[in-house]
Amino acid sequence: MTETMTASSAAAGRPAGPPIIHLEGVTREYGEPPTLALAGVDLTVEEGEFVAIVGPSGSGKSTMLNVIGTLDRPTGGTARIAGSDVGRLSDAKLSALRAYRIGFVFQQFHLADGSTTVDNVADGLIYAGVPRAERRRRAVVALERVGLGHRLGHRPTQLSGGERQRVAIARAVVGDPPLLLADEPTGNLDSVSGASIVELLHELHEAGTTIVVITHDAELAARLPRQVAIRDGRIVSDSGLAA
Amino acid sequence: MNPDHDRRSRLLGRDVLRLGTTGLRARPTRAVLSALGIAIGIAAMIAVVGISSSSQAKLQAQLSALGTNLLTVQPGQNLFGEAATLPTNTVGKVGLVDGVEQAGSAAVLNGVLVYRSSLIDRASSGGLGAAAVTESLLDVVGGTLATGEWLNRATASYPAVVLGSKAAERLGIATVGSMIQLGDQYFTVVGILDPLDLAPELDTTVMIGETVAAERFGYDGKPTTVYERSSDERVEAVRELLPRTVNPAAPEEVEVSRPSDALAAKQAADQAFTGLLLGLGSVALLVGGIGVANTMVISVLERRREIGLRRALGATRGHIRSQFLTEALLLSALGGVAGAAIGTGVTSVVAAVNDWPTAVPPEVLLAGVGATLVIGAIAGLYPAIRAARTPPTSALSG
Numbered sequence: 001m002t003e004t005m006t007a008s009s010a011a012a013g014r015p016a017g018p019p020i021i022h023l024e025g026v027t028r029e030y031g032e033p034p035t036l037a038l039a040g041v042d043l044t045v046e047e048g049e050f051v052a053i054v055g056p057s058g059s060g061k062s063t064m065l066n067v068i069g070t071l072d073r074p075t076g077g078t079a080r081i082a083g084s085d086v087g088r089l090s091d092a093k094l095s096a097l098r099a100y101r102i103g104f105v106f107q108q109f110h111l112a113d114g115s116t117t118v119d120n121v122a123d124g125l126i127y128a129g130v131p132r133a134e135r136r137r138r139a140v141v142a143l144e145r146v147g148l149g150h151r152l153g154h155r156p157t158q159l160s161g162g163e164r165q166r167v168a169i170a171r172a173v174v175g176d177p178p179l180l181l182a183d184e185p186t187g188n189l190d191s192v193s194g195a196s197i198v199e200l201l202h203e204l205h206e207a208g209t210t211i212v213v214i215t216h217d218a219e220l221a222a223r224l225p226r227q228v229a230i231r232d233g234r235i236v237s238d239s240g241l242a243a
Numbered sequence: 244m245n246p247d248h249d250r251r252s253r254l255l256g257r258d259v260l261r262l263g264t265t266g267l268r269a270r271p272t273r274a275v276l277s278a279l280g281i282a283i284g285i286a287a288m289i290a291v292v293g294i295s296s297s298s299q300a301k302l303q304a305q306l307s308a309l310g311t312n313l314l315t316v317q318p319g320q321n322l323f324g325e326a327a328t329l330p331t332n333t334v335g336k337v338g339l340v341d342g343v344e345q346a347g348s349a350a351v352l353n354g355v356l357v358y359r360s361s362l363i364d365r366a367s368s369g370g371l372g373a374a375a376v377t378e379s380l381l382d383v384v385g386g387t388l389a390t391g392e393w394l395n396r397a398t399a400s401y402p403a404v405v406l407g408s409k410a411a412e413r414l415g416i417a418t419v420g421s422m423i424q425l426g427d428q429y430f431t432v433v434g435i436l437d438p439l440d441l442a443p444e445l446d447t448t449v450m451i452g453e454t455v456a457a458e459r460f461g462y463d464g465k466p467t468t469v470y471e472r473s474s475d476e477r478v479e480a481v482r483e484l485l486p487r488t489v490n491p492a493a494p495e496e497v498e499v500s501r502p503s504d505a506l507a508a509k510q511a512a513d514q515a516f517t518g519l520l521l522g523l524g525s526v527a528l529l530v531g532g533i534g535v536a537n538t539m540v541i542s543v544l545e546r547r548r549e550i551g552l553r554r555a556l557g558a559t560r561g562h563i564r565s566q567f568l569t570e571a572l573l574l575s576a577l578g579g580v581a582g583a584a585i586g587t588g589v590t591s592v593v594a595a596v597n598d599w600p601t602a603v604p605p606e607v608l609l610a611g612v613g614a615t616l617v618i619g620a621i622a623g624l625y626p627a628i629r630a631a632r633t634p635p636t637s638a639l640s641g
Binding site (some may be wrong): 072091093098103114 | 244250254255257261262265269541548549551552553554556557559561562634636639
């Protein structure tokens, strides 16, 4: 694993803490008879990296995102996220990990249509026990950070797809999580909006956030510093290791 | 930032409440319709209790105005089934009983029929009777005069008559000074009474003094009903003493009754009906609770993605559970409060129509709203547990 650390260029020059993602022989089975969605995955991501996990649909990349995001537990192997063993944590501890350490961006945005952008973003802090006024104040800051300072009182239905995804990203980063997970963030967007979202992710990465993007889009993956290709539940190539 | 400090997911109480309203605000029509079941149940129960207690309040007011300390003494039957009579000096004897404050009597004059004038067919006496009464009678039965005067010592000796309210109505007399016929003799109307709630038999009676009754109709001094009032705490004791005092030789031939008991019996009959309606109301409430549970189950199924998102944002299972439980509680509380308002409204309308005071006991309102909260908690429990079991991956797998 020390090779990984030296090999990952993005981690170079940063304080060497424990890796933020560390998967070791992770398997995940579903159903009866069991089908193997992940068939023994080893992956290490250091703090400050910007990684694309790329693969066709059915390759197991969504399962991998679930495991990395602590939404799902591996059936075999160990997954350490932000230093904690996911398989051993209680529901409350896993929830806390998601509340403070991980931000999620979804393909379908998952915004509440009845609420303003500020309230949508402020919801990102609701499970951290932050009082409402403080949540909204920080939501405004986050919205300004993603370039939507002029859309504070709008509702999601009044925004373009690209703007909605920016709102979702603002919600994911409003609590300053060290790890940002994005599931096909440009999947529902036209190429121009998609490009601007990738640009925004780059900016967040520059500011120090570790970002993992799950995509089937090889073109998008090629624009990121490190690509991990997955197929049939196994990692078939990792530019971080190859470099 | 201290990492130990922010280890746990936390949800402020205010936010639990706020989240509980999101589902209701997103689908207001559904919220209103499913709360309606509960509202109808609570409204029915509160209206039933309210109407019943309003009519009781009226009755209570009536009873306390009339008094429950009036007893009547009447002749019963002797051992051979023949009609008994009361002795001549009954009023005097009753007045001697310890605790008796007032006593008066009426004696129905058999065979004396009442007519408006000599031109009226002798067969059409209108069902009215004549009675010889003591001057004290009016106060004992708590009667008031609609017009004119009550009999006094002077008018009791002359052909003067006071009409009961229905008697005046049937004879078509509204003012004093008219003449009516008792048998074949003319009497002058000197007063007309208001209706008597505790002695309704006097309403259809025309009353004359004992002296004139003895002179003209051969009244023998044996009253047919003696009315008596005592202090409230002595009523039962007086009741025990009356038969032996009135007729020591044959106390079993004396019947004592309490007119206010008849009113109270009417109240008991109302309460049996109230029980039935309350049963129907609680069935409505149960159906309303099932409606809320149903709505919540559907809501949980529809909102799998929202639940997944909230789990991704850091909600614990407990947070999801409390959100949906709160929603169910708010939903049924909404129904409960609306139902309490509707029930109170129905009660006041019914009370106004019947000229009763509106009386909805506050503890019934509290119990009603409290019951809806219990129903909401029970109805929301299963959906909330299901919501909490929704896998966190639901936000992604859509």
